[in-house]
Amino acid sequence: MNWRGCYTLFIKEVRRFYSVILQTVGAPVVTALLYMLVFGQVLSGQSIQGVSATAFLVPGLMMMSIIQNSFANTSSSITQSKIMGNLVFLLMTPLSAFEIYLAYVAASLTRAVLVAIVLYLVTQIFVTVPIREPLLVLVMLILSGGTLAVTGMIAGIVANKFDHLAAFQNFFIMPMSFLAGVFYSIHALPAFWQKASYFNPFFYMIDGFRHGFFGVGDANPWVSVIVAACFFVIMSSIAITMLARGYKIRD
DSSP states (O other): OOHHHHHHHHHHHHHHHHTTHIIIIIHHHHHHHHHHHHHHHHTTTOEETTEEHHHHHHHHHHHHHHHHHHHHHHHHHHHHHHHHTOGGGGGGSSOOHHHHHHHHHHHHHHHHHHHHHHHHHHHTTTOOOOOSOHHHHHHHHHHHHHHHHHHHHHHHHHOSSHHHHHHHIIIIIHHHHHTTSSSSOGGGSOHHHHHHHTTOHHHHHHHHHHHHHHSOOSSOHHHHHHHHHHHHHHHHHHHHHHHHHTTTTOO
């Protein structure tokens, strides 16, 4: 295991998003706060699953930010490197496919954790949100952020230009995250859409994460962990295979 090379690539990726931290961390926090203020005002005085509606929104908005930023970090980095023509040089380094994968995922998780921490701290100004099961929160954060980082890696490898990433973001990531219970409990939905939600992996990411804060959720937290873990393993296997074969990288 080439730990030094892996760490060097990790630092390079962290410095890349840190150089524009207002865009990569500040902007997602502001966007999430706007959602919270608007929906919190609309749902003021109401409760969901025995939790005040405003507090209920916080974990959902945190996970939505984790999902979107984890995906954006790897997808934009790889696509930009492909367009500039320097991604091929990564294959010339003494790094295995797994080491490249590990560095990219770790950097994306760093950004996701940073966004989540800042957002959580800022929201405490408006509403107090407890953390009843910190281990579950941490596990769901790592599995969910890791899964979307790997998904972004796959999208970046497949995409030939930023328009392809925008299509993936707008027609897959955004709808699935919004329809996964960020702003509501799925028990408020008609029976058909309740059942449909169980086929959305993002639902388990958000619900399991929220369960760690309040101790309540729409699904069994163990099921959420298992689904997120399986999804992570599947996507990771695809990404590592693509890197090992140099799919659309060596061209």
